[in-house]
Amino acid sequence: xxxxxxxxxxxxxxxxxxxxxLILIGKDEQPGADKFVQMFARMGYNVRLDDAxxxxxxxxxxxxxxxxxRIRELDAGEEKKRDDxxxxxxxxxxxxxxxxxx
Numbered sequence: 896x897x898x899x900x901x902x903x904x905x906x907x908x909x910x911x912x913x914x915x916x917l918i919l920i921g922k923d924e925q926p927g928a929d930k931f932v933q934m935f936a937r938m939g940y941n942v943r944l945d946d947a948x949x950x951x952x953x954x955x956x957x958x959x960x961x962x963x964x965r966i967r968e969l970d971a972g973e974e975k976k977r978d979d980x981x982x983x984x985x986x987x988x989x990x991x992x993x994x995x996x997x
Contacts (some may be wrong), residue, residue, distance in 0.1 A: 896922055900934060901968040906961050913967075914938075920971070931966065940964060 896921035900916040916934045918926050928944045935942050935952065942952035942964055 896920055896924075896971060898926060898972075899928075899970040900931065900966055901970065902964055902966045904940070904961050905963050905965075907959075926969070935964060 896919070898920050900918055904912045904914060904917065906912065918930050919933050920926050920930070923924045928947065930945065930984060931950070931952070932942060940952075941955045941959070941963065942954050945953040945963070952964040953993075954961060954963075957970055971993045
């Protein structure tokens, strides 16, 4: 299964670029840091995981022309569930008043 990785790169000139990469994963599998590092290496970014919570990667070479990479979103093709605020509003107006909180 394909997983599109949306990430941003902060270059040395304080220029932020939004990029995408691709990882192949199994069904219901979450990619680990090693898969991200391999993907970045294939793209020419030799990095190490610096902050696992923020998915922030720093270059292994201090002379690299970028400061860091941060993963913003993983898109495995699954539908994202979002609240439909318009539908919720319509349903709330159709419900009797005695069920509504004050």
